[in-house]
Amino acid sequence: TEEEQTDLYIKMLERAQGRRVCFRTLDVGGDKFLSSLDYPKEDNPFLGWRSIRVSLDLEEMFRQQIRAVIQAAEHGPAQLMFPMIVSMHELEVALSIVQEEKKRLESTCPLPVGIMLEVPGTVKILAKMLPLIDFVSIGTNDLIQYTLAVDRNNPKVASLYTPFHPAVLSLIQDASELCQKHQTPVSVCGEAAADPACAYLFLGLGIHSLSMNPSSIPEVKAMIRETNTKQAARAVKFALELNDSEAIKTWAQEQVRT
Structure with missing residues (x-):
């Protein structure tokens, strides 16, 4: 009730x-x-x-x-x-x-009222929505699934489901830049936010608010403390020029380890 x-x-x-x-x-x-x-x-x-x-x-x-x-x-x-x-x-x-x-x-x-951004098409009309809302939360679980046409619960194709795909990162970059332009707070939620390598990429894309399970916070928090966000922003430009998901993943993991 x-x-x-x-x-x-x-x-x-x-x-x-x-x-x-x-x-x-x-x-x-x-x-x-x-x-x-x-x-x-x-x-x-x-x-x-x-x-x-x-x-x-x-x-x-x-x-x-x-x-x-x-x-x-x-x-x-x-x-x-x-x-x-x-x-x-x-x-x-x-x-x-x-x-x-x-x-x-x-x-x-x-x-304050906001939206979850979970569909690629929404990114394309986000500029029209931003004047009406107060914040945006990028839901990576569904955004990845809809962008790559992959059912993450299907073991036959689950290996194709990855937050490191260039198209996924490009959409998140576009959304982040639009939100920054309109001075609208933007965050990322979903399993990807709990991965330190992914979180590093998100920081480089200008996203400074991440939502994750409590158990994932210590590891991601430790990575953030060791990261210079301006350097991450410059470094991520290189990652976005890579064409392969595995190459981007390997690169991001190396940045987190060094």
Whole structure:
């Protein structure tokens, strides 16, 4: 229920002790399902009814979560993030719902709103989206999967799934440069952020905020402390000129070891 969500979010904010908490709206479908939802039979769930598409179709459920976050934000710094945004229409509808619910609740509490960037096509229209949002989180798991047309859970092709692919890094570079141009905070989340060699590349691409499992923090943190970000930025230009994923991976690992 809305009340249960609100109480849970408030507890999360209280545990954060003044640190900002990012609430992602319902992100199901693909390989994540809720037993309470009636999912259609799909040949490819990753290209089907998932994430923000579910929320916009089940609008009242979406509004309940939005109201819960808005009310919880009165108890600590919070931000709201929409997953799998692929069009201006989706973003504009989602943002209008947030504004409608804030007005309904008479809330004046700040609530930054951002998107997860997980689809190559979204990078191409990101410049149009940035004036409407407050931050961007690059979701590498899906971005890699959609860029390379590889199911990372399929052992037959899992070896083709790599964050070191030049196309993946080029998309992340484009997104980072656009965000810097618009002075919009940008971060990277997903398994790639927990890999020190990948994290080094991200630093060189101008991304200074990484999200990862707690167990991965010490190793990545140690790498960051030893890294000169300006030198990394110059070095990464060389990596982006390489044409092979393995060559880029080997190069990045050598930078981390030296």
